[in-house]
Amino acid sequence: MQNKIKTVKELTVNMGPQHPATHGVLRLVLELEGEVIKKCIPYIGYLHRGVEKLSEDLTYVQSLPITDRMDYLSSMVNNVGFCVAVEKLMGIQIPERAKFIRTIMGEMARICSHLVWIATHALDIGAMTVFLYAMRDREYLLELFEMVTGARLTVSYPRVGGVRCDVNNEFLDKTYKFIEEFPRKVEEYETLIDRNRVWLKRTKGVGVISAEEAINWGLTGPTLRGSGVYYDVRKFFPYDAYDKVDFEVPLGKNGDIYDRYKCRMLEFRQSAKIIKQCIERLPDGSILAENALRIRMPESPLKIDKKDIIFDVYIEDKQIQEFIQKFTEVYASVEAPRGELGFYIVCDNSSKPYRMRVRAPSFVHAGVLPKLCEGSLVADVIANIGSIDIVLGECDR
Amino acid sequence: MNPVEIIKRIRDKFSDEVLWFICFRDECSIVVKKEKIKDILSHLKNTPELEFDYLIDLTAVDYLGFREPRFDVVYYLMSIKHKHRIRIKAQVPEQGCCIDSVADLWATANWFERECYDMFGIEFTGHPDLRRILMPEDWNGFPLRKDYPVKSELADKEWGIYKELKESAKAWKENAK
Secondary structure, three states, X not given: OOOOOOOOOEEEXXXXXXXXXXXXXXXXEEEEEOOEEXXXXXXXXXXXXXXXXXXXXXXXXXXXXXXXXXXXXXXXXXXXXXXXXXHHHHOXXXXXXXXXXXXXXXXXXXXXXXXXXXXXXXXHHOOOHHHHHHHHHHHHHHHHHHHHHXXXXXXXXXXXXXXXXXXXXXXXXXXXXXXXXXXXXXXXXXXXXXXXXXXXXXXXXXXOOOHHHHHHOOOOHHHHHOOOOOOOHHXXXXXXXXXXXXXXXXXXXXXXXXXXXXHHHHHHHHHHHHHHHHHHHOOOOOOEOOOOOOOOOOOOOOOOOHHHOEEOOOOOOHHHHHHHHHOEEEEEEEEEOOEEXXXXXXXXXXXXXXXXXXXXXXXXXXXXXXXXXXXOEHHHHHHHHHHHOOOHHXXXX | OOHHHHHHXXXXXXXXXXXXXXXXOOEEEEEEXXXXXXXXXXXXXXXXXXXXXXXXXXXXXXXXXXOOOOEEEEEEEEEOOOOEEEEEEEEEOOOXXXXXXXXXXXXXXXXXXXXXXXXHOOEEEOOOXXXXXXXXXXXXXXXXXXXXXXXXXXXXHXXXXXXXXXXXHHHHHHHHX
């Protein structure tokens, strides 16, 4: 017998930014030893459009359509997030009907986004059929969006103080019909992949992140809940009509790709449940608050009550007092399909935001990729990217 | 815990560091000096009654021309166990634009701090890998500073080239006829 001396060469592989499985323009530099990843360095910023800088030069109403372009798979939730933040800043109370409509639309956007996720994630791992099924159902939902808003993807439907236009009965009937059928369709997807041996081998026990680490890495949404941490903005800090509907927050256990997948599949059913309740209970009334922001605004539209600002009584410096009264700030977040989408707005009492910061879940999730990938195999990189569900438009802003 | 109580606790513990606090729409911000920011944040993270285990956001705001320490580095913390949130703001001057990194307290701070450096030029001392993240590595200037021009100096020049191109395309079309 001959003794063969095996030498393992180190190799650096550049993956992306034009790789079809990176879901956008994400570039990963992988340092390999054999087929095991020793180091993974993500490079982002290829889609950076300066949303935060742009919005400093636009009025609040003009900033709204920009938020569509961040997470283009669920633009409705982006709009709602921005509106919730500005409403909180200005103290606008929106009518009940608008709240329910926003909730319906938000959950529809969540279903749409998760459908794209299951479609592409399964396609990456090798299950082609789910793609076609999911896209078929997404198409139906996009048509419903088009019916109300006139647009399929970039909807710009919510307004600061309500929503743009009312929904009609035809829309509600069609949505209700779809939602009643939908849980059966989710089962259909599950029969396609849930017992698939390849799917289970590639997802179970791969890309594991424990609960403590997930919190430490700042993960949110299904990616965090897959590790078994109970945190959902809709339950913790309710906005819109989420405190009036009954739903559960599905949790995973092991924190691997399979649990994240399971979480999202269960979220489908919860979303359907929320939409059903909202349509059944949809109240009548106006859809826009009286003090809502209009397109044509006077120079200084913000009337923030000085009494709302409570500050230290010990401050005697007049300059600091004036400064505190000039700059007010709020942070409001919504549960986007990907996680917590937060808007931090600093307002200087003019018609434009002084600073708008977007806390994008995809940005945080892209940061955890080295943690998930290092020590695993090259093929698992694709499964990992799919399981954290990032949209690079939101990541780079 | 009530945000006012949290403020009281921090005030008792770090009386020299806290400058003032503001409450607006049920959100409380504490403005502190930058020197002991890491002590304050690790105290917030490790005290069992507070237990701010989750760093939601880290960013900066530029108050050019309004206030003397020019920047505020804003930390937004949350406790999953106690369901409370608080905002800590540390003042950073333009000269000596640096602050301690908290990347070893929360792993998520790593990328947030890189972005903050990229956009504002605030240096985080002790950061493991402080590079630009969204902008190209050879980019000049820090885009989210208030004195950074929205319109590039090159804008007119680029427009000129575009005009030239258009004219040459027109000439080419006519020749083709």
